[in-house]
Amino acid sequence: MTPYIAVIGPDPCDEQVAAWCEEIGRRLARAGAVLVSGGRGGSMEAASRGAFEEGGLTLGILPGTSRAEANPYVTVAVPTGVGEMRNALNVRASDAVIAVAGEYGTLSEIAFALKTGVPVVGLGTWKLSKENREVEDPIVRARSPEEAVTLALGLAGGPATRRRGPASG
Amino acid sequence: MTPYIAVIGPDPCDEQVAAWCEEIGRRLARAGAVLVSGGRGGSMEAASRGAFEEGGLTLGILPGTSRAEANPYVTVAVPTGVGEMRNALNVRASDAVIAVAGEYGTLSEIAFALKTGVPVVGLGTWKLSKENREVEDPIVRARSPEEAVTLALGLAGGPATRRRGPASG
Amino acid sequence: MTPYIAVIGPDPCDEQVAAWCEEIGRRLARAGAVLVSGGRGGSMEAASRGAFEEGGLTLGILPGTSRAEANPYVTVAVPTGVGEMRNALNVRASDAVIAVAGEYGTLSEIAFALKTGVPVVGLGTWKLSKENREVEDPIVRARSPEEAVTLALGLAGGPATRRRGPASG
Amino acid sequence: MTPYIAVIGPDPCDEQVAAWCEEIGRRLARAGAVLVSGGRGGSMEAASRGAFEEGGLTLGILPGTSRAEANPYVTVAVPTGVGEMRNALNVRASDAVIAVAGEYGTLSEIAFALKTGVPVVGLGTWKLSKENREVEDPIVRARSPEEAVTLALGLAGGPATRRRGPASG
Numbered sequence: 001m002t003p004y005i006a007v008i009g010p011d012p013c014d015e016q017v018a019a020w021c022e023e024i025g026r027r028l029a030r031a032g033a034v035l036v037s038g039g040r041g042g043s044m045e046a047a048s049r050g051a052f053e054e055g056g057l058t059l060g061i062l063p064g065t066s067r068a069e070a071n072p073y074v075t076v077a078v079p080t081g082v083g084e085m086r087n088a089l090n091v092r093a094s095d096a097v098i099a100v101a102g103e104y105g106t107l108s109e110i111a112f113a114l115k116t117g118v119p120v121v122g123l124g125t126w127k128l129s130k131e132n133r134e135v136e137d138p139i140v141r142a143r144s145p146e147e148a149v150t151l152a153l154g155l156a157g158g159p160a161t162r163r164r165g166p167a168s169g
Numbered sequence: 170m171t172p173y174i175a176v177i178g179p180d181p182c183d184e185q186v187a188a189w190c191e192e193i194g195r196r197l198a199r200a201g202a203v204l205v206s207g208g209r210g211g212s213m214e215a216a217s218r219g220a221f222e223e224g225g226l227t228l229g230i231l232p233g234t235s236r237a238e239a240n241p242y243v244t245v246a247v248p249t250g251v252g253e254m255r256n257a258l259n260v261r262a263s264d265a266v267i268a269v270a271g272e273y274g275t276l277s278e279i280a281f282a283l284k285t286g287v288p289v290v291g292l293g294t295w296k297l298s299k300e301n302r303e304v305e306d307p308i309v310r311a312r313s314p315e316e317a318v319t320l321a322l323g324l325a326g327g328p329a330t331r332r333r334g335p336a337s338g
Numbered sequence: 339m340t341p342y343i344a345v346i347g348p349d350p351c352d353e354q355v356a357a358w359c360e361e362i363g364r365r366l367a368r369a370g371a372v373l374v375s376g377g378r379g380g381s382m383e384a385a386s387r388g389a390f391e392e393g394g395l396t397l398g399i400l401p402g403t404s405r406a407e408a409n410p411y412v413t414v415a416v417p418t419g420v421g422e423m424r425n426a427l428n429v430r431a432s433d434a435v436i437a438v439a440g441e442y443g444t445l446s447e448i449a450f451a452l453k454t455g456v457p458v459v460g461l462g463t464w465k466l467s468k469e470n471r472e473v474e475d476p477i478v479r480a481r482s483p484e485e486a487v488t489l490a491l492g493l494a495g496g497p498a499t500r501r502r503g504p505a506s507g
Numbered sequence: 508m509t510p511y512i513a514v515i516g517p518d519p520c521d522e523q524v525a526a527w528c529e530e531i532g533r534r535l536a537r538a539g540a541v542l543v544s545g546g547r548g549g550s551m552e553a554a555s556r557g558a559f560e561e562g563g564l565t566l567g568i569l570p571g572t573s574r575a576e577a578n579p580y581v582t583v584a585v586p587t588g589v590g591e592m593r594n595a596l597n598v599r600a601s602d603a604v605i606a607v608a609g610e611y612g613t614l615s616e617i618a619f620a621l622k623t624g625v626p627v628v629g630l631g632t633w634k635l636s637k638e639n640r641e642v643e644d645p646i647v648r649a650r651s652p653e654e655a656v657t658l659a660l661g662l663a664g665g666p667a668t669r670r671r672g673p674a675s676g
Binding site: 422423425426427439441442443445446448449450452453454460462463464465466467468469470476479 | 637
């Protein structure tokens with residue numbers, strides 16, 4: 001089965017994040033994965049550009065109702081008209097997600113992925129803890145774009161980790 | 170305008186969380202607020218019970234397609250059939266959210282609220298940080314159910330904080 | 339169980355349709371039903387006004403993200419941010435729907451109800467046929483607001499007709 | 508711009524409908540269009556097979572949460588987890604829709620398309636009228652798969668007809 005891997009991150013983004021995302025996109029395309037993203041600018045555009053330039057298939061799930069809002073490296077653009085709820089559709093469409101840096105939108109995708117059992121690989125992204133007790137880190141940490149891709153592809157195919165029962169609450 | 174306040178938290182939940190949520194529900198009902206929740210068990214049932222027993226209106230936005238999945242203290246039950254994406258609808262329906270403890274579902278609601286500019290009050294819930302830089306805590310921390318309700322009602326009505334522009338990414 | 343009955347129809351609407359919808363709203367409220375609507379103007383406002391004036395509970399499921407877009411007779415307003423897809427949520431929330439006159443939005447709700455097994459009562463609304471074969475009318479026709487309400491309440495409670503298996507295609 | 512054309516119809520379907528849909532899929536692929544469908548069996552599988560065998564790109568927007576529910580001719584499968592509400596997402600993703608025969612699901616897509624201004628071409632499908640007044644047929648009728656494709660491609664690109672203002676109600 002072709003793996004579908006989402007790259008989630010900020011829009012706009014700084015040069016470091018753009019370079020990471022483009023490299024992740026390149027490596028995913030070379031591995032034959034479909035790149036899933038929110039289809040817009042910043043990190044989404046960088047990841048799509050990397051995959052596109054390697055001939056990869058890039059799926060962009062858009063918040064608005066017009067295909068024209070996609071960046072030029074999205075090969076399959078899906079307008080949804082559901083606004084920020086499309087973040088959950090990005091996760092639904094993916095076998096694993098790679099979170100790169102990011103703001104609240106990225107956090108919403110991390111959380112929705114954790115809730116629905118989609119593995120999350122993180123590169124310089126959110127850390128999660130609780131006010132009054134220890135929490136084991138649910139994000140698999142990568143130290144480079146290369147490592148993020150290797151981890152995501154491994155987790156995407158892993159029956160033990162994928163689509164496991166949802167955590168409650 | 171009647172404030173709509175969501176109480177989000179785990180299902181099932183422990184006694185401490187149930188007691189907090191029930192108290193929050195009671196106080197919201199006395200203040201004339203509509204209590205919004207996911208309509209099911211644990212913390213959602215406790216909050217709904219508290220509000221219901223004070224004669225409050227309780228709105229439960231359900232993941233499945235049957236009204237029968239609501240707990241008995243939900244006075245207006247809305248089946249959606251969109252599964253865990255209903256978490257985003259809970260937030261859309263609310264002027265502020267109170268997060269009590271919670272697991273990944275709660276985290277998804279916190280994140281979606283922060284993304285869409287809905288104020289978040291936290292009681293013993295998630296803490297958010299980033300791997301490589303400082304983040305100002307975006308959750309308004311309460312130390313008791315009473316304080317959580319006071320803060321949420323204040324933020325729900327505050328034009329400066331409510332429905333402010335979404336943070337990017 | 340309290341029946342939830344949706345009234346679906348045009349916005350704006352003419353005086354005849356407004357009078358019908360208001361009468362339907364009144365009768366539903368007197369019967370103890372929750373009135374479900376799209377929460378905006380025209381037929382939705384007329385039905386909500388009728389129910390509201392009889393002390394009934396009126397649920398408005400809104401297309402946008404602001405509660406302020408609800409008409410003043412909606413007692414529980416649920417902004418969704420999913421645009422016209424909220425028509426499907428209206429149907430999900432209801433045990434039966436009453437279609438009064440209407441344009442394409444009403445047609446979408448009729449169709450979604452038929453697809454998901456929610457009974458549809460029609461008053462001066464769409465007729466459905468096929469290019470090349472006979473179709474039994476799937477809409478239960480009423481000749482007056484009074485009859486529409488009686489039929490809808492009967493069908494809402496009927497286990498044989500409600501939430502039956504979806505028709506294919 | 509690449510046109511995205513949805514083919515909507517019944518599942519299961521008879522041989523006539525399957526032959527029509529496969530032919531439509533073939534012709535859309537040869538024209539360079541992306542074929543959009545609900546991704547499952549019957550007419551959706553036939554259309555996808557036709558396009559796939561011509562090397563076309565086929566997008567399947569699925570009701571459930573698993574990519575495995577797609578038919579084998581879907582090249583980009585998007586699980587949504589929103590059930591029959593995915594019908595509206597099919598329409599959102601398309602510049603025009605071709606309705607072939609069909610049951611209530613097809614009707615829901617026709618209606619949602621008409622509501623949101625997406626042109627609808629029909630081949631042996633639903634006819635719409637009203638109880639008490641004449642309605643101009645909003646569906647552009649085709650008499651063959653070839654004609655359906657020609658009409659849909661023409662309407663998809665036509666700025667005068669596409670994404671026009673929504674009809675009310």
